[in-house]
Amino acid sequence: DAKTTQPPSMDCAEGRAANLPCNHSTISGNEYVYWYRQIHSQGPQYIIHGLKNNETNEMASLIITEDRKSSTLILPHATLRDTAVYYCIVRVAGTYKYIFGTGTRLKVLA
Amino acid sequence: DGGITQSPKYLFRKEGQNVTLSCEQNLNHDAMYWYRQDPGQGLRLIYYSQIVNDFQKGDIAEGYSVSREKKESFPLTVTSAQKNPTAFYLCASRDTTGELFFGEGSRLTVL
Numbered sequence: 001d002a003k004t005t006q007p008p009s010m011d012c013a014e015g016r017a018a019n020l021p022c023n024h025s026t027i028s029g030n031e032y033v034y035w036y037r038q039i040h041s042q043g044p045q046y047i048i049h050g051l052k053n054n055e056t057n058e059m060a061s062l063i064i065t066e067d068r069k070s071s072t073l074i075l076p077h078a079t080l081r082d083t084a085v086y087y088c089i090v091r092v093a094g095t096y097k098y099i100f101g102t103g104t105r106l107k108v109l110a
Numbered sequence: 111d112g113g114i115t116q117s118p119k120y121l122f123r124k125e126g127q128n129v130t131l132s133c134e135q136n137l138n139h140d141a142m143y144w145y146r147q148d149p150g151q152g153l154r155l156i157y158y159s160q161i162v163n164d165f166q167k168g169d170i171a172e173g174y175s176v177s178r179e180k181k182e183s184f185p186l187t188v189t190s191a192q193k194n195p196t197a198f199y200l201c202a203s204r205d206t207t208g209e210l211f212f213g214e215g216s217r218l219t220v221l
Contacts, residue, residue, distance in 0.1 A: 032208055043200055043212030096160050100153040
């Protein structure tokens with residue numbers, strides 16, 4: 001099964017950029033990378049997704065390496081409300097299974 | 111508003127009892143999912159369904175059952191065979207781009 005690897009925790013100062021890495025070295029050529037975040041005891045919230053090119057929306061930017069084996073989610077100006085667990089997920093090739101790892105617990109510090 | 115509705119939000123059950131968690135969506139999505147989350151852990155896939163009357167086991171299906179008789183509904187039954195049922199359960203549906211839409215979850219506690 002496709003797996004993603006993320007650091008268990010990170011801290012970021014309020015107002016600074018938060019850069020969250022993800023390794024997905026087993027990703028298939030036509031599979032997207034998705035990022036979600038989960039605030040305590042709520043359902044995960046979609047942030048962004050991408051295939052090959054870098055992507056940007058109102059919430060974040062996604063940088064995908066050329067070999068597609070890793071990606072970085074960037075929150076350009078982190079706020080206290082961005083404190084959450086961030087998950088990078090990929091779909092298992094040939095199926096519709098989406099496997100979540102343990103994610104990165106981001107704490108934004110005042 | 112369109113979305114995923116899970117009920118109940120909190121549920122208590124005695125050991126040996128079956129319990130059914132409801133998940134309804136009005137997003138017209140074909141695919142639906144059930145995940146389990148334990149404290150401090152990530153989400154683990156229980157079952158998923160790509161279309162009405164069809165579903166597949168995820169990574170931790172033992173002790174659980176599902177049905178998909180209607181597009182809008184994907185209920186999960188936690189049976190007495192599930193050894194450690196106390197957990198947070200999340201339901202999701204998937205759109206055609208692959209984005210998952212989650213409900214607010216159901217927290218089951220076995221007394």
